[in-house]
Amino acid sequence: MLYLIGLGLSYETDITVRGLQTVKKCKRVYLEAYTSILMAADQDSLSKFYGKDVILADRELVETGSDDILEGADKDDIAFLVVGDPFGATTHTDLVIRARELGIKVEAIHNASVMNAVGACGLQLYQFGQTISMVFFTDSWKPDSFYEKIMGNRKLGLHTLILLDIKVKEQSFENMMKGKLIYEPPRYMNIATAAQQLIEVEETKKEQAYTENTPCVAVSRLGAPTQKFKAGTLKELASYDSGEPLHSLVMLGRQLHDLELEYLYEYCDDKEKFREFVLQDQEFFKPPPYVAPEEEWSD
Numbered sequence: 001m002l003y004l005i006g007l008g009l010s011y012e013t014d015i016t017v018r019g020l021q022t023v024k025k026c027k028r029v030y031l032e033a034y035t036s037i038l039m040a041a042d043q044d045s046l047s048k049f050y051g052k053d054v055i056l057a058d059r060e061l062v063e064t065g066s067d068d069i070l071e072g073a074d075k076d077d078i079a080f081l082v083v084g085d086p087f088g089a090t091t092h093t094d095l096v097i098r099a100r101e102l103g104i105k106v107e108a109i110h111n112a113s114v115m116n117a118v119g120a121c122g123l124q125l126y127q128f129g130q131t132i133s134m135v136f137f138t139d140s141w142k143p144d145s146f147y148e149k150i151m152g153n154r155k156l157g158l159h160t161l162i163l164l165d166i167k168v169k170e171q172s173f174e175n176m177m178k179g180k181l182i183y184e185p186p187r188y189m190n191i192a193t194a195a196q197q198l199i200e201v202e203e204t205k206k207e208q209a210y211t212e213n214t215p216c217v218a219v220s221r222l223g224a225p226t227q228k229f230k231a232g233t234l235k236e237l238a239s240y241d242s243g244e245p246l247h248s249l250v251m252l253g254r255q256l257h258d259l260e261l262e263y264l265y266e267y268c269d270d271k272e273k274f275r276e277f278v279l280q281d282q283e284f285f286k287p288p289p290y291v292a293p294e295e296e297w298s299d
């Protein structure tokens with residue numbers, strides 16, 4: 001059996017009881033180590049906590065070497081650990097499809113994910129539209145397909161959860177050209193970079209999917225002891241020091257409920273100013289007032 005086990009967001013002890021019992025009985029335990037990190041634990045502390053070896057599974061192993069992970073899983077139990085929930089954000093459906101092809105049974109043991117824990121900032125999950133991902137821009141590569149998705153969400157008045165790039169086991173262009181297998185230190189996008197890149201894209205597109213005064217919420221280290229939220233405009237967050245990773249950003253939609261706004265006041269510098277920005281931003285994509293059709297009266 002292949003078990004996909006969610007680890008939750010921060011501590012080694014965030015695993016569920018059933019998840020832990022399962023890990024303990026598995027012959028091999030893999031830790032997916034490239035789409036997220038546990039902020040208060042690592043491979044060694046997990047290994048110690050479970051009392052068994054934990055094998056790091058990088059992107060290459062998961063995407064091209066999945067048969068190694070699945071070897072023997074028709075007879076033995078194998079665990080594949082995923083930070084958050086196995087089906088949160090980046091899903092591991094490829095691995096499940098491959099297991100099915102090989103006749104291997106699969107079971108998922110779920111846990112909290114950024115996709116639901118983000119509700120801790122006070123915004124209601126029901127009011128979110130499509131989630132988007134933002135990658136680090138380079139001088140020559142600035143992928144901006146997220147812009148249309150934000151536009152779509154904002155037209156419907158919905159909030160947008162923006163997940164930020166993580167770069168692990170990346171090679172520099174120079175080392176790649178020289179054929180040297182040297183990896184750069186891991187990089188995690190912070191809130192200021194994400195806000196600056198959003199502003200840069202709007203300045204290029206000029207379609208006003210949002211403006212630099214659009215209110216957003218910075219969500220840092222959800223579920224960790226140092227969890228923090230900051231509400232402000234994109235421009236304000238473009239110079240915000242968000243500290244250690246991980247971070248996500250939420251851009252507000254027009255349909256902000258009064259209770260959501262009241263909750264956010266706790267995280268902004270100036271309530272009145274923030275409220276003004278919210279009201280101003282709600283003018284975008286506001287549907288025209290309803291006009292009843294003229295009734296046709298016939299004698």
Ligand SMILES: C[S@@+](CC[C@H](N)C(=O)[O-])C[C@H]1O[C@@H](n2cnc3c(N)ncnc32)[C@H](O)[C@@H]1O
Pocket residue numbers: 009035036082083084085086087088089090112113114115162163164165166219220221222223224246247248
């Ligand atoms: C590709 S997603 C993986 C999500 C994970 N499987 C889950 O279910 O939570 C990784 C991105 O989600 C966001 N993220 C994940 N955990 C977070 C946390 N605890 N606090 C803030 N953002 C987080 C970050 O932007 C990070 O780069």
